[in-house]
Amino acid sequence: MSRIFDCSVDSELLTGTRLARQAIAKGELIVLPTDTVYGVGADAFSASAVQRLLDAKGRTRQSPPPVLVPAATTVDALASEVPRAVRDLIDEFWPGGLTIVLLAHPSLSWDLGETEGTVALRMPDHPVALELLAETGPLAVSSANLTGQPAARTAAEAEAMLGDSVGVYLSAGSGGEQASTIVDATALLHGGDLTVLRDGAVSRERLRAVVGRLLAED
Template sequence: MLLNGADPLAIEQAARRLAAGELVALPTETVYGLGARADDDAAVAKIFAAKGRPADHPLIVHVLDAADAARFATELPALALRLMNAFWPGPLTVIVPRAPAMAGAAAGGQNSIGLRCPAHPVARALLAAARAQGVLGVAAPSANRFGRVSPTRAEHVASEFDADLLVLDGGECAVGIESSIVDCSRGGAVLLRPGVLTAAQIEAALGQPLQAPDAQAPRASGTLAAHYAPRATVRLLDATTLTERLARQLPLGLAVYSRTVDASRVGGLARPMPADALAAAQQLFAVLRELDKAGAQEIWIELPPQGSEWDGVRDRLTRAAAAFEA
């Protein structure tokens, strides 16, 4: 059921569903999320069932502000507060120590919890309306089947789930890839998942360097080796290799998504990748979905540049390609 997210009546209807323990799909600036009230483990279990997601793979809890975030935490460490002050509302998730009685299912059973304050006006309106009905926060992973391409338009969500799922249409997502995740639960700050925020931006807000990930880091959303995969096989190739392969006999159903290489030989299944990292992030998942829908069997993608501003795009493409590696 697609509803206009700009309609206050639709927001109220969605808030009532959340309060009743039902699922609602909502837009954020990153991707669309499949939401349930985070303080109700039975409601959160419906997310795992709908997505086919392992119950020990934690979810991010979306909150309206820092005061609501504090309800889910034993404390908000100073480093987390610096990041929240710098980037909230926005595409950043902080992992903090979890309050023992809160959101155990959403946390995947861990003693830490990922919290984010989204910037999308529809998400914020829904969080405010839900809070008025006693919902403290909304657990919301991407609104797609587990491991597949994240949705950046309402119609992407509608194509994945039953027709009775309430989907708030907030237009196309402005960021296009999931939030950066920074673990602040263990003293320092560790970047567990890159997004559109660069490491330099995060370190500037922290006032100190990020620490290297280690084996003790908590599990976090979207960090499995194979993730974000379309139905078509994804191959990541440098520009030289891509050019050489395009000069040979091409496989049936080949699509190409490239920044610098002439892919005109594949005709209607060629897509240009923007030279700007933010623009590439914004369209990435929509392009992968579009090529799937167009019948692509294999997608050759030019490796992004090495600049840190491309880390989020490179991360998503590497994980998408890993799903098809032998």
């Protein structure tokens, strides 16, 4: 049976993060707080764990999960090319609520679903998430909810939807009001624009202040 660990209590934080690391290593799912909404996470390099994540949410392989990273430098190990404009966005908005779609490094041995050779990357701005990521490495993380339901803003809301499909729930109060903004930067590699796939925590105005005309018109 799953348990919610209150990360504001030192003893529960230590126990919860230890059990979360163990769950990830065993290919199980965890729920973790981020600076946006709560996420359900799995080992990004375990195809069976990623499939378990998709099944828990009721999603198909046509909706691959983003990958959360512990540091901006991790991007160079996961993406085949990182345009200058993307590095500018990372410098401005990471850690934070911006997910960036790039071409995945072809040598990576993972299966996130039908990604068409891309990967969506984000560094969250939350101490619990970052501490966990520093020990587990990149995690496939999607919003902690059933597909079609509102994103969970607390661990309790996530548990009400995901139940025992998740091994460990880490709680750190209420999450943010919005999910991350998602931008597709793959076209920048051949002279195209940066496009917004989902509006969220980082506004288009803030994006345009960094990349200017490289952001496609609304």
